[in-house]
Amino acid sequence: xxxxxxxxxxxxxxxxxxxxxxxxxxxxxxxxxxxxxxxxxxxxxxxxxxxxxxxxxxxxxxxxxxxxxxxxxxxxxxxxxxxxxxxxxxxxxxxxxxxxxxxxxxxxxxxxxxxxxxxxxxxxxxxxxxxxxxxxxxxxxxxxxxxxxxxxxxxxxxxxxxxxxxxxxxxxxxxxxxxxxxxxxxxxxxxxxxxxxxxxxxxxxxxxxxxxxxxxxxxxxxxxxxxxxxxxxxxxx
Numbered sequence: 001x002x003x004x005x006x007x008x009x010x011x012x013x014x015x016x017x018x019x020x021x022x023x024x025x026x027x028x029x030x031x032x033x034x035x036x037x038x039x040x041x042x043x044x045x046x047x048x049x050x051x052x053x054x055x056x057x058x059x060x061x062x063x064x065x066x067x068x069x070x071x072x073x074x075x076x077x078x079x080x081x082x083x084x085x086x087x088x089x090x091x092x093x094x095x096x097x098x099x100x101x102x103x104x105x106x107x108x109x110x111x112x113x114x115x116x117x118x119x120x121x122x123x124x125x126x127x128x129x130x131x132x133x134x135x136x137x138x139x140x141x142x143x144x145x146x147x148x149x150x151x152x153x154x155x156x157x158x159x160x161x162x163x164x165x166x167x168x169x170x171x172x173x174x175x176x177x178x179x180x181x182x183x184x185x186x187x188x189x190x191x192x193x194x195x196x197x198x199x200x201x202x203x204x205x206x207x208x209x210x211x212x213x214x215x216x217x218x219x220x221x222x223x224x225x226x227x228x229x230x231x232x233x234x235x236x237x
Contacts, residue, residue, distance in 0.1 A: 003023055004019075020033060024050055026063075036051070041076055041080075046087045109199060130182070142162075142180055205220060
């Protein structure tokens with residue numbers, strides 16, 4: 001809503017003639033368009049609060065999207081939307097950002113999902129390796145990473161990141177083929193993306209004995225004799 005009468009902008013304290021200011025629909029506070037646009041542009045939050053404040057009161061009402069769009073240029077409005085998406089990504093559990101350089105797309109993944117096809121750049125991301133390796137399987141990629149990390153700085157940093165994840169127990173090596181695996185969320189059971197071995201996350205070993213599914217002669221032996229395989233067992237496998 002644009003102002004019909006003159007008023008003094010509470011931010012710059014200059015006189016604002018008719019149609020040069022904006023009246024916020026939620027709280028009816030008025031500001032000159034330039035001050036309000038600058039307030040939106042430099043806000044550190046995705047949700048922009050009314051900037052009105054005096055000695056005894058600070059307005060907590062939020063600007064509506066259509067008000068923000070009317071005050072900003074198309075370029076600045078796109079930046080504002082991108083800021084909101086970036087904040088949403090940072091606050092979302094199980095968020096994964098596409099590994100294609102400069103790609104802005106991200107997803108929220110389920111625990112059993114191991115690949116993400118980006119709908120923006122159409123590259124397949126491996127959630128297990130946290131990388132794109134189109135021409136290699138997970139084991140080939142991780143072996144390749146170890147080799148080139150000796151001379152390639154980016155590969156060295158990636159290798160160090162994976163080693164840190166192993167040390168912090170965010171990742172583990174498959175007990176059979178030794179590729180690096182990450183449990184993204186949820187159940188203590190997972191299946192190796194490479195050799196399909198069923199694994200118990202809390203014991204860091206195979207779920208079953210050498211006979212495969214149902215063989216309790218080995219593996220974590222969870223619930224055999226009524227006992228859990230580990231004090232932290234979620235009893236879900």
